[in-house]
Amino acid sequence: MRLDSNRALHGFLAMDYYPYNRKIMKACGLTSLPDRRTFDRRLSTISVDIKERIAAMAVVFIKEKSLILTLLQ
Numbered sequence: 709m710r711l712d713s714n715r716a717l718h719g720f721l722a723m724d725y726y727p728y729n730r731k732i733m734k735a736c737g738l739t740s741l742p743d744r745r746t747f748d749r750r751l752s753t754i755s756v757d758i759k760e761r762i763a764a765m766a767v768v769f770i771k772e773k774s775l776i777l778t779l780l781q
Contacts, residue, residue: 714751718744 721729721741733741742750 714748715744717751718747 718741721733721738723729733739741747
């Protein structure tokens with residue numbers, strides 16, 4: 709699943725009826741969900757370096773998935 713904005717991510721994590729949302733929050737170091745504006749400010753402070761690493765890992769995962777699908781054919 710892909711969330712296109714901080715607002716969508718905040719809304720997703722705010723849904724209490726999905727038990728894994730709390731697990732995701734805990735894994736991210738959140739004991740509670742902050743106000744949406746605070747959430748936006750915190751996400752905007754993520755360094756460019758981290759964003760580049762995340763993008764690089766996404767490329768690796770896509771290549772691995774493509775390789776696996778090719779091997780399964």
